[in-house]
Amino acid sequence: MNSVSQSLCQRLPYRWPPSPPSVSRVASIQIMSSSSGLQPPTVRTVSISYDQLKDKSADLSPKIEEGFGPSGLGILSISNVPGYISLRQNLLRLAPRLANLSEDVRKELEDPASRYNFGWSHGKEKLGSGKPDTLKGSFYANPIIDTPTREPSLIQRYPSYCGSNIWPHATLPDLETAFKALGKLILDVGMLLAYHCDRYALKGMKVFENEGLERILHRSRCHKGRLLYYFPAEHNIHEGDSMSSWCGWHTDHGSLTGLTCALFMRDSAEISCPDDAAGLYVKSRTGQIVKVVYGEEEIAYQIGETTEVLSRGQLCATPHCVRAPKGDEATGVERSTFALFMQPDWDEKLKFPPVVHIHQELIPSNGSLTFGEYTEKLLDKYYHLKM
């Protein structure tokens, strides 16, 4: 197995832009604040209520366009999801406990065969600078299926998708239930969003060659949750002042990513983040960087590369990064959050359009590739670049 160990199946380093689009994505973005010349503006996500989202007869295309379309930032949030607030808290509060388990215990939760795409992963991925990322620890699992297949050839071919979950049954028994419950809820809400994305995308396409996001995601066995824990800032920030000091610029590789609002803690007590500049940043198509905010009670969704390609650019992938808090007040501040990467099945045949501007060279002339093959080719591409 390759010794380079980025979790590339979920997220790929960001190359921008392959070809500049003609439309500005920030045309309709409402700026909340822009304090100094140096600090990028803060933007509130486009928000849709759960009641609206679950109404299949509602035409949400204007909102989808505003959030995900060519002039949007590629992120929108869903409010008032029943049960969400407590499921988010239950899981995010477990992140520091997991990260503080003894080294031996954490080691038992590691899975090198999947390039650390199941179980615990710390210091295995690389930062933009090429140094190992010790700033955060991650715990990966498929919240829907513990063992997607028992077929050895598949497990060997696609270890990051076909491997099995690893749960800390003895040391943190609550993790499995909390992880699965939140992951399943974010998936269910994401499926409703996918339905409305399809309606929006269908309007603009003469022929819809793929069956649409909702159907593709519905039959997938590849969804992956990632519980993230950013260690207290004091010892760790060595990426200096940069915008991406906690998590480097990248676009997610799959279809749709659900994201919780992060939970900040110091000395085991929940706090609000002491630095307004810390948090999630997104880059617009015109290269404008904005800080993105949404409510604690909202689930945010971002578009991944596969959706951008299959929708022929109507739904745009979202370049993003995370900035760490700075200053004296930031000492001892830790951040926990959860991402659900919704992605096609490894066996899903993707029909690529004749012209794509992401990873064009990987797509065969007949335009047909499974998602698993596509991922492997991407892994090869990035590993050869020795990221």
Ligand SMILES: O=C(O)CCC(=O)C(=O)O
């Ligand atoms: O920490 C965050 O808020 C974002 C994490 C992220 O972008 C990822 O895991 O792909």
Ligand SMILES: [Fe+2]
């Ligand atoms: Fe991401």
